[in-house]
Amino acid sequence: MLKITANTSKVYDILIGSNLIKDCGKYISEVVNPCKAMIVTDSNVGPLYADAVKEALCSAGFDVYIHTFEAGEKNKNIETVYNITLSLAENGFNRKDIVVALGGGVCGDMAGFASSIYMRGIRFIQVSTSILSDIDSSVGGKTGCDLPVGKNLIGAFHQPELVVIDTNVLTTLPKHFYNDGMGEAIKYGVIAPSDLMDKICDDIDIEQLIFECVDIKRKVVENDEKEQGERKLLNFGHTLGHAIEKYYNFDKYTHGEAVAIGMCMISDAAFANGYCDKTVGDKIRIACKRFSLPTECDAPIEELSKIALSDKKSTSSGIDFVLPRTVGKCEIVNIKKEDILPFLKKGIK
Ligand code: GLY
Numbered sequence: 001m002l003k004i005t006a007n008t009s010k011v012y013d014i015l016i017g018s019n020l021i022k023d024c025g026k027y028i029s030e031v032v033n034p035c036k037a038m039i040v041t042d043s044n045v046g047p048l049y050a051d052a053v054k055e056a057l058c059s060a061g062f063d064v065y066i067h068t069f070e071a072g073e074k075n076k077n078i079e080t081v082y083n084i085t086l087s088l089a090e091n092g093f094n095r096k097d098i099v100v101a102l103g104g105g106v107c108g109d110m111a112g113f114a115s116s117i118y119m120r121g122i123r124f125i126q127v128s129t130s131i132l133s134d135i136d137s138s139v140g141g142k143t144g145c146d147l148p149v150g151k152n153l154i155g156a157f158h159q160p161e162l163v164v165i166d167t168n169v170l171t172t173l174p175k176h177f178y179n180d181g182m183g184e185a186i187k188y189g190v191i192a193p194s195d196l197m198d199k200i201c202d203d204i205d206i207e208q209l210i211f212e213c214v215d216i217k218r219k220v221v222e223n224d225e226k227e228q229g230e231r232k233l234l235n236f237g238h239t240l241g242h243a244i245e246k247y248y249n250f251d252k253y254t255h256g257e258a259v260a261i262g263m264c265m266i267s268d269a270a271f272a273n274g275y276c277d278k279t280v281g282d283k284i285r286i287a288c289k290r291f292s293l294p295t296e297c298d299a300p301i302e303e304l305s306k307i308a309l310s311d312k313k314s315t316s317s318g319i320d321f322v323l324p325r326t327v328g329k330c331e332i333v334n335i336k337k338e339d340i341l342p343f344l345k346k347g348i349k
Contacts, residue, residue, distance in 0.1 A: 131181025
């Protein structure tokens with residue numbers, strides 16, 4: 001088992017290894033005294049792993065409840081969060097009790113958000129079951145849900161007590177989920193100095209890959225927990241990626257696929273505007289293709305730019321874009337509203 005300790009406003013461990021779910025009760029009891037534990041999971045993951053997590057928690061002395069919601073981004077809304085809090089209240093949970101988020105990013109974000117507002121905040125644990133949540137959303141304390149007008153528009157920073165990443169569960173993931181997660185892995189290879197990009201293109205062991213991505217995220221979040229500066233680097237490829245997801249009504253491209261296209265597009269724009277050389281975009285494309293990730297789409301750049309300007313990350317002074325300088329180094333550059341379309345159009349056909 002590999003372990004990373006995050007030194008944020010809360011200090012917590014991230015455990016990475018095979019078959020950790022079986023013993024997760026033991027790991028959780030090392031950070032939380034036995035109490036009531038609500039496993040929050042979705043209709044895809046619950047049937048596969050909720051019983052195993054329940055058994056592990058019961059053996060460690062926890063009094064265990066399960067709340068299951070309908071899987072899917074379309075259910076990442078305030079009603080689902082409300083139902084989680086209602087379930088906590090109806091089962092007599094108090095501030096000493098815990099929530100255990102069992103699932104991918106949608107589940108972790110909402111279970112974490114429900115924990116942050118229930119009784120003004122109770123503790124929660126992340127038991128992550130997708131590569132996307134393993135290397136991104138389970139770490140760093142961003143929790144929340146969507147509004148009809150945009151993704152993650154309500155939420156809170158609420159750090160978990162522990163993150164458990166069981167690499168064995170990844171074997172039950174269909175291939176495209178695996179590839180989807182690699183979109184975020186490629187992002188880490190571009191934003192931080194390491195040999196990650198080369199390793200991604202070779203046959204890297206999955207446990208080691210998750211470890212290296214999480215460790216990059218840990219450093220960024222430790223330096224800038226509330227995203228005032230450096231943490232924005234984690235949004236590389238995401239400004240256009242989110243716009244792409246939205247343009248296609250979250251139907252055509254998954255998150256990792258949209259981020260892959262977003263990274264290629266913004267690298268082309270960065271090259272055309274003199275921020276980096278062409279090899280950056282070329283390398284990203286090679287890595288994306290290795291995992292069958294798309295590198296372009298037919299959405300007009302005018303539309304993507306419009307959607308980006310309505311995103312929560314857009315301010316009156318424009319948008320902070322993450323632009324690559326080289327593979328391994330990016331810069332946060334504020335581009336004024338009126339300059340965004342010309343900037344993008346210069347590099348994106
Ligand atoms: N997913 C980006 C962040 O955690 O800041």
